[in-house]
Amino acid sequence: MKIDYAIAVDNDYAVWRAFGNHYWPALYFIDTQGRIRHHQFGEGEYEQSERVIQQLLSESGTGRVGQEMVKVDARGFEAAADWNSLKSPENYLGYERTENFASPGGAVINKARLYTTPAQLNLNQWSLSGDWTIGKQAIVLNKSGGRIAYRFHARDLHLVMGTAAPGTSVRFRVLVDGQPAVATRGLDVDVQGEETATEQRLYQLIRQPQPISDRQFEIEFLDSGVEAFAFTFG
Numbered sequence: 001m002k003i004d005y006a007i008a009v010d011n012d013y014a015v016w017r018a019f020g021n022h023y024w025p026a027l028y029f030i031d032t033q034g035r036i037r038h039h040q041f042g043e044g045e046y047e048q049s050e051r052v053i054q055q056l057l058s059e060s061g062t063g064r065v066g067q068e069m070v071k072v073d074a075r076g077f078e079a080a081a082d083w084n085s086l087k088s089p090e091n092y093l094g095y096e097r098t099e100n101f102a103s104p105g106g107a108v109i110n111k112a113r114l115y116t117t118p119a120q121l122n123l124n125q126w127s128l129s130g131d132w133t134i135g136k137q138a139i140v141l142n143k144s145g146g147r148i149a150y151r152f153h154a155r156d157l158h159l160v161m162g163t164a165a166p167g168t169s170v171r172f173r174v175l176v177d178g179q180p181a182v183a184t185r186g187l188d189v190d191v192q193g194e195e196t197a198t199e200q201r202l203y204q205l206i207r208q209p210q211p212i213s214d215r216q217f218e219i220e221f222l223d224s225g226v227e228a229f230a231f232t233f234g
Contacts, residue, residue: 023041023042025041025042025043026039026040026041026042027039027040027041027049029049029052029053029056031056031059031060032056032059032060037052037056038052043081043083047069050069050070054066054067076187076204079156079234080234081154081155081156081233081234082154082155082156082212082234085153085154085155085212086153086154086155086233086234087123087124087153087154088123088124088152088153088154088157088231088233089124089233090230090231090232090233091124091126091230091231092137092229092230093126093134093138093139093148093228093229093230093231094134094135094136094137094138094139094229095107095109095134095135095136096136096137099124100124100125100126101125101126101127102117102118102121102122102125102126102127103115103116103117103118103127103128103129104116104118107134108134109134109135110133110134110135110136111133112131112132112133112142113131113132113133113134114130114131115127115128115129115130115131115132116129117129117147117149121149121150121151121216122151123151123152123153123214124151124152124153125150125151126148126149126150126151126231127148127149128146128147128148128149129146129147129149130143130145130146130147131143131146132146137229138227138228138229139227139228140164140225140226140227141170141221141224141225141226141227142224143224144221144222144223144224145220145221145222146220146221146224146226147218147219147220147221148218148219148228149216149217149218150216150217150218150231151214151215151216151217152214152215152217152231152233153212153213153214153215154212154233154234155207155208155212155234156186156204156206156207156208156233156234157186157204157205157206157217157231157233158186158202158203158204158205158231158232158233158234159202159203159205159219159228159230159231160200160201160202160203160228160229160230160231160232161197161200161203161226161227161228161229162197162198162199162200162201162226162227163197163198163199163200163225163226163227164225164226164227165225168225169196169197169198169223170196170197170221170222170223170224170225170226171194171195171196171197171221171222171223172194172195172196172197172219172220172221172222172226173193173194173219173220173222174189174193174194174195174205174206174217174218174219175193175217175218175219175220176206176208176215176216176217176218177215177216178216178218180192180193180194181193181205181206183208183209184206184207184208184209184215185205185206185207186203186204186205186206186207187204187207188203188204188205189205189206197226200227202232205217205219
């Protein structure tokens with residue numbers, strides 16, 4: 001995303017707990033005296049947040065601070081969600097935090113198991129088919145041919161995933177309502193509805209045109225060794 005400044009990583013949640021935080025995203029605006037002057041919990045209120053930043057910069061004596069709003073030409077991952085049509089919340093795939101897992105028989109924790117997809121998924125339910133291991137934070141495909149299915153309602157569908165072993169790659173195919181995702185493909189899917197995962201990151205798999213409706217997403221992995229963490233929607 002062309003971010004060229006340092007980013008603090010809080011893997012052990014030390015900062016999160018220090019703020020007594022319960023929200024994501026959560027913005028805390030701190031002045032040069034270390035005082036929290038404003039906060040914003042959840043998406044939205046972007047203009048107000050920018051005004052607070054301008055005010056605190058002006059108070060700090062850093063020089064002239066422009067009053068105009070930043071204009072972002074967001075077209076890819078960074079594009080704002082289509083809030084009017086968004087009916088699918090983010091969902092983690094590891095057993096610790098997942099919701100609405102619908103494969104018959106439920107999840108077997110930390111053990112390889114053959115899963116199947118039910119005949120029908122309700123909105124925001126998901127399922128597996130094939131040989132998978134469901135871990136605390138992620139799921140891992142043990143044999144090629146496995147699938148993840150998800151019934152969603154959103155313009156965009158993203159999957160945080162990658163290869164379990166560094167230096168490997170996993171080919172995948174994306175389907176929407178049983179057909180290759182061509183007209184609905186995201187940035188990380190080619191014109192045939194296919195692509196290859198080579199690193200762990202967020203992949204944009206679906207960006208569907210208007211009108212937005214309930215759709216059945218499936219991703220089929222043509223190689224084993226994929227590790228998937230979470231779905232996000234926009």
